[in-house]
Amino acid sequence: MSRSVAIAKAVIGQPVTLVSATIVAVVSILAFAVPYLGLVDPEAMNALPSQPPGAAYWMGTDNFGRDILARIIWGARVALIVAIGSSALSTILGIVVGSVSGYYGGWVDSVLGRVFDIFLLIPTFFLVLLIVNLFGSNLGLTMFAIAITTWPRSARIMRAQVLSLKSRTYVQASLAAGASSWQALVSHVIPNGIAPLITDGAILMGLAILTEAGLSFLGLGDQNSVSWGRMIYEGQAYLRSAPWISIFPGVSLLILVSALNLLGDALNRALNPQIRARQRVARRRPPINASPEPAPVADDVILRVDDLVLTYYVGGREVRAVDGLSFALRRGESLGIVGESGCGKSSLGSALLQILPPNAVLSAGRIRIDGRDVVVDGRAVVERGQPRFQALRWTRVAIIFQSAMNALNPVFTVGDQLVRAYRLHRPKDGREKARQRATEVFEMIGIAPNRLGAYPHQLSGGMRQRAMIALSLMLEPKLLVADEPTTALDVLIQDQILGEIDALRQRLNLTLILISHDMGAVAETCERIAVMYAGKIVELASTAAIFERPSHPYTRALIAASPTLTKPRTALAVISGEAFHAGDVQSGCRFAPRCPMSQDICREKSPELLPVAGNQFAACHFASAVVEQPAGEMA
Amino acid sequence: MTHSSGADPCAVSLPVICQSRLNEKKFGQSMRLQKYILLRTIQVVLVVFVVIALNFVLIHLAPGDIGSILAGETADPEYLATVRSSYGLDRPLGEQLLRYFGRILTGDLGQSYRSHAPVLDVILPRIPATLLLVGTSLVISVAVGTLIGSLIAQKPGSWLDTTVSTLSVALFSIPVFWLGLMLILVFAVMNRWLPSSGMTTPGGVREGWPAVLDVARHLVLPAISLSAIWIGQYIRIAKTAVSEALSENYITTARAIGFPERDIVLRDALSNALLPIVTVFGLQLGLVLTGAVLTETVFSWPGLGRLIYEAILTRDTPVIIGAFILMSLTVGIASLATDLLYAVLDPRIAL
Numbered sequence: 001m002s003r004s005v006a007i008a009k010a011v012i013g014q015p016v017t018l019v020s021a022t023i024v025a026v027v028s029i030l031a032f033a034v035p036y037l038g039l040v041d042p043e044a045m046n047a048l049p050s051q052p053p054g055a056a057y058w059m060g061t062d063n064f065g066r067d068i069l070a071r072i073i074w075g076a077r078v079a080l081i082v083a084i085g086s087s088a089l090s091t092i093l094g095i096v097v098g099s100v101s102g103y104y105g106g107w108v109d110s111v112l113g114r115v116f117d118i119f120l121l122i123p124t125f126f127l128v129l130l131i132v133n134l135f136g137s138n139l140g141l142t143m144f145a146i147a148i149t150t151w152p153r154s155a156r157i158m159r160a161q162v163l164s165l166k167s168r169t170y171v172q173a174s175l176a177a178g179a180s181s182w183q184a185l186v187s188h189v190i191p192n193g194i195a196p197l198i199t200d201g202a203i204l205m206g207l208a209i210l211t212e213a214g215l216s217f218l219g220l221g222d223q224n225s226v227s228w229g230r231m232i233y234e235g236q237a238y239l240r241s242a243p244w245i246s247i248f249p250g251v252s253l254l255i256l257v258s259a260l261n262l263l264g265d266a267l268n269r270a271l272n273p274q275i276r277a278r279q280r281v282a283r284r285r286p287p288i289n290a291s292p293e294p295a296p297v298a299d300d301v302i303l304r305v306d307d308l309v310l311t312y313y314v315g316g317r318e319v320r321a322v323d324g325l326s327f328a329l330r331r332g333e334s335l336g337i338v339g340e341s342g343c344g345k346s347s348l349g350s351a352l353l354q355i356l357p358p359n360a361v362l363s364a365g366r367i368r369i370d371g372r373d374v375v376v377d378g379r380a381v382v383e384r385g386q387p388r389f390q391a392l393r394w395t396r397v398a399i400i401f402q403s404a405m406n407a408l409n410p411v412f413t414v415g416d417q418l419v420r421a422y423r424l425h426r427p428k429d430g431r432e433k434a435r436q437r438a439t440e441v442f443e444m445i446g447i448a449p450n451r452l453g454a455y456p457h458q459l460s461g462g463m464r465q466r467a468m469i470a471l472s473l474m475l476e477p478k479l480l481v482a483d484e485p486t487t488a489l490d491v492l493i494q495d496q497i498l499g500e501i502d503a504l505r506q507r508l509n510l511t512l513i514l515i516s517h518d519m520g521a522v523a524e525t526c527e528r529i530a531v532m533y534a535g536k537i538v539e540l541a542s543t544a545a546i547f548e549r550p551s552h553p554y555t556r557a558l559i560a561a562s563p564t565l566t567k568p569r570t571a572l573a574v575i576s577g578e579a580f581h582a583g584d585v586q587s588g589c590r591f592a593p594r595c596p597m598s599q600d601i602c603r604e605k606s607p608e609l610l611p612v613a614g615n616q617f618a619a620c621h622f623a624s625a626v627v628e629q630p631a632g633e634m635a
Numbered sequence: 636m637t638h639s640s641g642a643d644p645c646a647v648s649l650p651v652i653c654q655s656r657l658n659e660k661k662f663g664q665s666m667r668l669q670k671y672i673l674l675r676t677i678q679v680v681l682v683v684f685v686v687i688a689l690n691f692v693l694i695h696l697a698p699g700d701i702g703s704i705l706a707g708e709t710a711d712p713e714y715l716a717t718v719r720s721s722y723g724l725d726r727p728l729g730e731q732l733l734r735y736f737g738r739i740l741t742g743d744l745g746q747s748y749r750s751h752a753p754v755l756d757v758i759l760p761r762i763p764a765t766l767l768l769v770g771t772s773l774v775i776s777v778a779v780g781t782l783i784g785s786l787i788a789q790k791p792g793s794w795l796d797t798t799v800s801t802l803s804v805a806l807f808s809i810p811v812f813w814l815g816l817m818l819i820l821v822f823a824v825m826n827r828w829l830p831s832s833g834m835t836t837p838g839g840v841r842e843g844w845p846a847v848l849d850v851a852r853h854l855v856l857p858a859i860s861l862s863a864i865w866i867g868q869y870i871r872i873a874k875t876a877v878s879e880a881l882s883e884n885y886i887t888t889a890r891a892i893g894f895p896e897r898d899i900v901l902r903d904a905l906s907n908a909l910l911p912i913v914t915v916f917g918l919q920l921g922l923v924l925t926g927a928v929l930t931e932t933v934f935s936w937p938g939l940g941r942l943i944y945e946a947i948l949t950r951d952t953p954v955i956i957g958a959f960i961l962m963s964l965t966v967g968i969a970s971l972a973t974d975l976l977y978a979v980l981d982p983r984i985a986l
Contacts, residue, residue, distance in 0.1 A: 016801050114678070121682045123921035123966050125928070126943075126959040127689065133947055133955055134697035134704070210810055214929055217812045218947055232813055236933075243820050250813035257808035265804065355890045358791075393893030401888055409885040411906045411982055421892045455982040471888075 017266035023259035050242040083205035089147035094154020102162030124149030202264030308365030321347040323535035334512040336522030339532035398477035415452030462493040534590040541616035551618040551627035679967030707748030744957035754957035765938030772861035780869020788877035806867025815933035832935035876908035917973030
């Protein structure tokens with residue numbers, strides 16, 4: 001049901017689609033009603049030949065003195081008969097062959113698959129030409145000829161549908177309940193799989209109309225019916241003296257076929273939510289001009305984030321992935337940001353680097369780097385026409401992504417990508433110097449420089465991650481954000497890479513933000529840890545404090561849930577309840593529903609991030625009680 | 636698939652049909668490339684065999700005497716007898732089919748009954764003109780379409796995107812022959828700017844730069860008609876492919892590094908989007924040739940398409956069959972060539 005609602009919405013929601021649907025509807029009505037409209041006989045030659053469009057004949061008359069308007073309307077009937085006839089034939093044939101192919105699989109499928117492939121390679125228009133040439137031209141044959149060249153298209157779609165549906169549980173269930181394969185196919189698979197075929201039908205109809213027009217234009221059309229193609233064929237000789245004879249049928253073809261294609265397109269979009277999702281774009285907030293500010297003080301703080309809010313626009317809803325987050329980072333410090341997936345930690349990383357996806361905006365907050373504002377009130381600070389952050393990219397602030405996720409461009413060599421980054425920011429340095437730097441960085445990170453010529457896929461997972469780190473170091477940044485740099489690597493490599501990042505940090509005096517879901521990884525590398533839950537920092541403290549006396553129940557739960565190599569093996573704890581879904585509206589503490597210690601106040605009042613002891617901060621009403629409990633135990 | 640001006644299956648529903656092609660390509664990566672190319676070559680050979688067999692079946696199913704289909708209705712009895720014996724029309728069907736294959740594989744496509752010349756000799760001289768027209772149009776449409784498609788991929792859902800996408804649908808919904816007529820009307824009839832037919836000016840210069848210029852002037856209108864439709868297609872394909880590439884993580888990396896958006900689209904995204912574009916290119920060649928037949932007919936361009944049109948008018952069946960076989964072979968080889976190009980473009984596929 002929701003699907004048909006989606007389709008209806010897609011049709012009505014967009015003006016272009018609405019117009020297309022209307023055109024198709026009007027032409028269909030005209031086509032079926034034409035015998036009862038009392039129009040002039042399209043073959044009647046009762047006017048003066050080749051009259052231009054005027055009051056009596058809106059579209060003029062042709063070289064035989066026939067009314068072009070009447071012929072156009074009759075032509076719509078032919079166009080639709082051809083369209084419906086051939087696409088119905090093609091679809092039925094496609095459904096039968098496609099379902100057989102998809103349902104039986106095995107050799108049946110592979111043989112039929114080859115047949116589809118071969119048909120896709122045959123220049124089918126010539127086949128139709130030959131058929132019509134050999135068998136004479138009439139509408140029925142034309143439709144048949146078109147259908148036998150388009151059916152593999154429908155069959156492929158049907159096959160794909162059957163393959164994906166056949167594994168669905170309800171089909172499996174009905175098979176298990178004793179339904180025969182064919183029963184299952186007919187009662188479940190076909191009705192459910194038919195939607196994309198119907199969508200494609202609109203496009204097939206457009207194809208058929210144009211094919212018929214093409215045939216008619218070559219003189220192979222049905223001699224007894226008024227088709228738009230044949231009108232153009234007959235009119236071309238009078239192009240100089242009476243161009244309207246060929247103009248109007250062409251315009252009609254263009255309008256009807258465009259409408260069918262646009263409609264098919266819209267239906268396709270409605271059925272494929274991925275395509276739709278990409279369409280949504282958040283409105284960019286205007287940049288803000290730099291206001292005069294005191295010269296940067298050479299203080300110790302490299303990064304300061306205040307009340308940062310990052311909002312995603314998902315399906316008309318606003319979701320705050322980062323919700324009022326603040327922290328500061330001293331030069332050379334390392335901060336780990338941990339939390340479950342979806343807690344907003346990676347969104348924070350993309351906010352810091354100003355690389356938000358199209359459907360996200362910073363809706364509030366301030367980011368200062370080296371004592372200078374780069375974001376104020378969620379808006380990028382612009383200085384002399386350029387975002388201030390642009391000048392800091394890669395030269396001051398760089399990011400390490402998880403390379404397993406295609407963070408490096410697969411079609412360029414690693415060396416090329418390093419050199420390109422270098423030359424973007426130091427264009428005067430020349431290619432040679434960039435090469436040198438790439439070699440240097442590769443050596444620093446422990447990869448043989450001859451691997452610079454390798455493509456990302458030619459490197460092992462660990463090597464590829466190192467190459468990503470090398471890329472981030474090309475321009476000697478001071479602040480490095482590492483976003484899940486070791487996820488998807490095996491444990492030994494993870495350790496090596498984390499060790500290297502740590503060593504580099506100390507050697508190059510880098511400030512590091514390590515974003516990870518892995519408490520262990522963060523503990524090894526970072527001096528301080530910020531625990532995030534549902535877009536907020538719930539606890540911020542030194543690594544020692546976090547592990548020795550966690551003051552937030554969620555931190556405790558996270559620690560209990562991570563495996564340890566140094567302590568006796570115990571069963572890992574599981575955090576009960578479902579993770580908070582960003583976008584859930586809820587008052588009070590967001591962890592409350594899963595918290596073993598929650599009280600009434602937790603559900604009513606949202607706790608603030610407050611000092612617990614010294615430099616330890618927690619957002620929990622009972623932080624001072626939690627901190628007293630022995631580590632590793634939950635109330 | 637058949638289509639006068641070419642609404643391509645992939646352009647309109649890339650997610651369905653071409654995706655399956657693309658998945659095959661991905662599968663091809665794990666498989667040895669040589670093996671893949673070998674399989675594809677076998678496939679092309681199969682296509683040609685199927686086409687020949689189809690021809691055979693159609694000739695036999697067609698109403699009327701096979702001898703006179705092949706020799707022409709007005710053929711003199713002597714020639715008819717030669718055709719009958721050389722095709723073995725009095726032999727059993729199986730033997731006829733074998734003979735038919737044998738003849739075609741040795742390059743004997745029969746005789747045109749209009750000129751009585753061997754079909755191959757009638758067809759071959761027409762190929763360069765078609766190649767010139769199709770080649771020019773393809774270059775224009777791929778270049779222009781890809782560029783426009785990439786640029787609008789940056790702003791999905793914007794009014795520019797909606798407008799250009801709608802216009803591109805309209806572009807490939809135009810019957811190519813009608814577009815040709817309209818171009819003639821505007822540029823050759825109403826304004827005498829460009830020639831409307833043929834490839835050279837009758838009695839004009841035949842050598843040197845003036846001759847090249849003359850052909851170029853004749854080429855303008857047919858090339859615009861044929862490429863206009865394909866520009867529409869490539870806008871759509873490029874838009875889909877580039878916007879898909881733009882959602883990849885390496886694009887985020889490039890943005891983080893600070894590359895200007897134009898570089899990111901035209902270098903990082905497009906270099907990856909070229910792969911699906913090439914795939915579609917290979918699949919569409921048959922349709923481009925279809926468009927070429929119609930375009931050549933409108934502009935009296937002396938290529939294969941025009942030849943086919945003339946053959947239809949005179950019911951010269953051997954020429955139509957010969958052209959069909961040759962076109963199939965061309966499309967097959969071209970699709971093979973695109974596969975090789977694919978391997979060159981994608982470093983993940985090792986040759």
